[in-house]
Structure formats: C-alpha cells, structure tokens
Amino acid sequence: MKKIMLLVAVMLMPLTLFAGKMNIVCSDPNIADIMKNIAGDKANVESLMNGMQDPHSVEPRPSMVVKVRNADLMVVIGMDLDMWANSIIEASKNSHVMKGGDGYLDISKKIPVIEIPQGKVDASIGDVHIYGNPHYHMDPNNGKIIAKEILDKLSEKDPDNADYYKANYDAFIEKLDKGIAKWSEELKPFKGVKIAATHDCWDYFINYCGFDVSGYIESKPAIPPSPGDIERLIKKMKEDGTKIILVDQFYDMSAPEKVAKETGAKIVLISMAVGGLKGTDTYMDLFNYDVDTVVNALK
C-alpha cells in the first residue's frame, strides 16, 4: 500500500517542484525575447517556434508538450495566429497554463488591433484572421504594450520579485524608446513613400514606417497570386513609381522576383521574427536590421 501511495505521489508531482526558476514558454520568439528582457535571471524562457517558421504553419510536436507540461507560464500571441499551440497546451494536462488558468497569458488583449474584418468572413476573401491582423509585434510601439502585459503577469505570478521585474521593464522601455526615436528619425525622409509587400502581415510595420502600400503579392491573404494578380500589381507599381518590395524571410521568391524584374523595384528581404535572419537575435536587433535594410534600399 505504501509503495502504491509513493508511486501516485511521484506521478502527481510536477517536475517544476525541483526548479528554482520559473519556467516560461512563449509561442513566438519575439514575445520570448521581450520576456527574457523583463524576467531576467528569474526564469527559464523558451519559444516553441523559431524565427524561420511561419506562425501560420507550425506543426505541433510532442516534444513541445514536455516544455508546456513543465511550464509555470504560457504566453501566446492570440487572435488565432498560434492556434496550433492549443493542441500542445491541451495535451500537456497542465491546468495552470490552460486558457483561464493562472499561468496563461494572451498578449493581444490590450493591443490596438488593425484590420478587424467586418461582415461575413470566409475563405472567399482568403485566409483572413477574424479577430484582426495578429502580427502586432511588428510595430515597436506595441512592443511597449507587450512588455507591460508581461510585467503585470510576472508581478502577479511572482510578487516577491516584482521590483526586479519593474526595474528590468523600465530598462527595456528606455532601450526601446531610444530605438523608436532613432528609427523614426531614419524613416522620416521616407514618409508616404509607396512600397509593395508580400502580404498584409507587414501592415503594422508599414504603418509604423509611414509608408503607403501600392499592393501585395498576395491579393488575398495566403492565396498564391494568379498571373492576373501579378500583372495588376506590376501595373500599379509602375503607376506609383514603387521602388521596393518587402519580402519575409521564408517567402517563396518566384513571384517577388518576377514583379521586381518587370518593375525595376528592389526586393528587400527582412525578418518578421527574432532569429529569422542573421543579425536579428533580439527584438531590438530585429528592428535595427529591418529599418536599416529598408532605409538603405530607399536611399
């Protein structure tokens, strides 16, 4: 009987009991980097996906379940961008990190979302996110909102270290504000410039940079462009004098190359995620790289 009770106790004991630090799992590397800045050495922080993965197409892996199984906090982008994470969270059997649990954080709740669709949403308009454009981390101003949500959650989960997190948060915000000022200065001469992009995932970044969009390679989100779509985009870009096409790090180059060849525009390869390209190892590096690359292309 004693042996059975001991076995049951071991089965019910989470591995985190033996860890001194909090275990935090984020669905996205951008969120994970901001988390690392604020959590500091009080937490082990991991991202389920890496910067070279398309967040729309991540295939859940059983090995991810172990990370979430042992997590004290699970942070998601929300807005159905990382729906794939739901199956991992449910498979983990960790009630704390399930939706509604004290260890679940959906960062999107306080974000000023753009492009919230109206009316009936179905596949006739492409793969549209019904809650709005979820790629909000590509506006560094939203990085401040993300950081605040993280600070509030960490302080709630670990009040003994609230001051430590606040100090880290303040340092991160100061760093980010300096970055925003620098990038805004670099982008100022190019306000209103017409650009093209692969798809509307870039719209937060485009709005932040102050550009105007001539058009997208994908006229409907996640639908491969038809020859007619390409022709229409080429025509519009020529009319607007569009000089650059923003392309994400994992996008198929065949359509952008065709458009670039016909219009004389430059393909500007930038990253949507930390770790997506060399030199984008942190959230700050990501915007340093992307803004510098775009500005240099426009000069």
Added chain:
Amino acid sequence: MKKTILFALLLCLFSTVIFAEESQPASAGTAGATALPDISLVGNILGGIAQQPDGPYGVIPNADRLSLGTSEVEAVIAGYIYPQASVSTVLSFDSSGVNIEEAFVNFLSVLNSFSLKVGKMKVEFGKINILHSHVWPYTDAPLVIQNFFGDSLTGEGASLGYILPLPVFVKSETGVYDAVDTNDEFVLNQEMFTERLSASFALNDISELELGASGVLTKGPYGLGSNDIFGNSEELQIGQDDVRMAGADLTLKIWTGTYSKFMLQSEAIYLKRDIAGTIEQNPSDIGSLGEEKAVSLDRWGSYAYAGYSFNKYFDLGARYDWAENADIQINKLSKISAMVTERLTEGTFFREEYGYVPEEKSNEVMLQMVFGIGPHTHPLQ
C-alpha cells in the same frame, strides 16, 4: 426520426452561425466575444477506377468504371463546457445514413497530471486509428487496418491519459470500452481494454522521432456468418472469441525548410484470435462427424509510408502494405501505392493515388477531394 432530428439540429446551428457573424460587432484582439462552439464541416469526396469488383477494398463506389461519389461528410461541433473540459462531437453522413462517429467529453487536466475522455471515441491504438481519414497522407486505410479493424477501432467508454514525469515526452493512454462494431471482426457491446504507450524524441531542432506500442484485449465473433475452411456452415456465435492485438509504430519527421518536410511512418500489428468452441475439421462421409478442434488464428500485417511535402501546396508519397486477413481462411496480400496531393489550403486538397496488388495483378486509381469549412483543429498527432 433520429436523422430528421439531427438534420434539424444542424440546420439550426448553421443558421445561428450565419446570423451571429453578420451581427457581431468589431472588437479588439481576442477580446471579441462569441458564445458559439467551433462548428466545421469536412467533406471527403472519393472515386476512381479499379480492376477488382469491390474496388478492391471498398473505397471506390463503382469499380468497373470511373466514378466519383461523396463518400462522407463530417460535421464537427466542439467547445468548452467547463474550464478545462471540452466536448467534441463528430457526426458523419454517408450512404448508410447519419452516424455519431465520436461524441466525448475531454477533461483536459485531472489532478494536474491526467486527462480523461468519456464517451464514444476512436480508440488510441497504433498511430493512425485515432486520426480521421481526411488527415491521412493517403486515401485508403492501410490493408492491415482494413483487415483487422474495418473502418476504425471505436469504443464507448473512457480513456485515461498520463504524461510520465520524464524529460522526454512519454505518454500512456489506458482505455476501457464497449467495442463498437464497424465490421464483422469485432462485435457490439463486448468489453475492450486498450493501452498505448508513446514516446517522442526531438533528435535536433529539425527532426522528431515518435515510437509507440499498443495493445487491445476484446472479443470477436466466430465464423463470420459464413463457411469454415472446409466449407461447413457454422452459426455465428456472438462475442465468444478471445481477441488480442499488439502493435508497434514509428514516425520520423524531418523539417527541411519552413514549409517542406520528409515523413517516414510505419506500423506493424499482430492479431491473435482464439475461436470459441471448436470447428469441425475433416468431415468424411455425409452424416459422420469430423474431428472437433479448437482453432487459434495468428495474423500479422504492416505498412510503411514515406512522403515529402515540397511546400504548402504539394506532397508526394508512397506506401507499401502487407497484411494477412483476420478470417479463418488465411489470405495474404500486399499493395504498393503512390500518391500526389495538391493543397488549396490546409483543409482543402486534391489527391490522386495509384495502387497495385501484385497477388491479384490488379490496378486501381483513386481520386479524392477533401474540403473543410470552419475552425476544425485536430488533437496533437
């Protein structure tokens, strides 16, 4: 009457979805409110042409000529009924009528360590039994699955899941059910006990190896309502055979790029059936009795699949099957299949599959279209 009620219920639900979407106000982030469950429809249109009268394995509606037919439509209604408790209901509509394919409550976290599913569900045995056919990378079920399970191994009961407290993913799923008859091999309302142990290892950042072992104890019929191996007709005796199955499976996935992936998957299943009572063995003269003898069947089957996804839209695959049947009269068949899949979206695709059965020298070409509407997400595969 049941069909009428079910159709009316679905009509009401779909109507609610339409009106709800038109009146839903704009909202920020996931804070937008909706009280509806996730409702989705998945259609599986199958057809083709084959040299064998039955297709040869039943998926082609009229095998003697090229034909297409809507094989099955699934309506999936899923949602939370309580914090950490969800319901998943799968209704399937096919030529035989409406069927509750699955309807279970999933308690996602019990004592923060276990999960509990209660209701009617596909049993966790092997790698693909729990998956709905529209997510398979091929059109028809492997021979061993068709021979040993029929459509799928389904039960009404409960299943307890547990992830072992180890640094790698190791999961145990233990089930107690009444087996649901899907073909002549297993019988209604007989107890079925199942166990599956699965482990997954991230070999590196871009590859993962999954290993599984499964077992089933249940009952089956004797005689299949037809003749024994000597042509003697025997009455069907329900639920008397002792049936035991054991399976081992392996899945290797290597992600070669953002959208490209190689997958190797293989399962081997062993079936042992101790036929209840005895079968008349060598009848000689008319009116005389032959020697009565107990019969025990040992049957094997396996398959191996290899496939490559070049990008979001195009997959190539090939599968080799080898299986004995589960009948008293043993039959062994193999099959070589090759398939091409073109995807419009994650849930909608076209597939062409060629199959060749060397023992019968028969060819078949299968055509499949699967369409999906709605937010039908799958459990971790």
